[in-house]
Amino acid sequence: MNSVKLDPTKYGLALHTSSPELGLALNNFSGDSRCQTWDLGRDLSTHLHHHLAEFIQPQIWADLKFICVAIGPGSFTGTRIGVVTARTLAQQLDIPLFSVSTLASVAWSEAGKSKQQGNGNGEESSLSNALAVQLPAQRGQLFTAIYQVSSSDSGLAQILPDSVMTPAVWQQTLDSWHPYQLIDITAGAGLGATVSSLLELAYLDWQQGKRPHWSEALPFYGQHPVEEKTFG
Secondary structure, eight states: OOOOOOOTTOEEEEEEOSSSEEEEEEEOSSSOEEEEEEEOGGGHHHHHHHHHHHHTTTSOGGGEEEEEEEOOSSOHHHHHHHHHHHHHHHHHHTOOEEEEOHHHHHHHHHHHHHHHHHHHHSSOOSTTSEEEEEEEOSTTOEEEEEEEEOTTSSOEEEEEEEEEEOHHHHHHHHHTSOSEEEEEOOTTTTGGGGHHHHHHHHHHHHHTTOOOOGGGOOOOOOSOGGGOOTTO
16 A cells, blocks of 8 residues: 655644543654543533643644544534534644544554554454444444454454444344454543544545545534433
């Protein structure tokens, strides 16, 4: 795969606001990277811009080459705030904005752990397995998706798009996949910490020449926002 590299003086920025835990990541993919999380709960909208302005230093906004944002599923309010913030920044800076599923970032994070474990013990990792991700939704349903690590090192292939299912239908779906690794996200715990995986997925797309316009970034809520209470 022919890919382009990021100028070491330029950075990618990731925002993850789909849970009560704010996650921010910055990386030039040449050795300079950092990420941080804050458990803000309902104060996310109040403190997001303050944390973002402090986090980016000593870099400046002009150092950004692209932005990526978690588009859900997750908290309706948090996801909306993150997408709006990312769209505004990308528009003002005239740079690409990558949209990444919350479930995809979790799957990629888990794939990274499996790869490290495989390299560490000399055995084959479970990267060949389908990565089935589930996240609690409202009314006893689940947010679901199935991914596969691409054999061409280009990120994740989406086998089953993000959707909402009853546990019974989801189980029937899983029964038709074998082998698979089930990743059960408990009420969004630790989602902000996958912000680095979010940024890595966006960078893989950037390397392949993708340059999505900020207007293409749309949140995925999955369920009616009035009834969405899982993440507050």
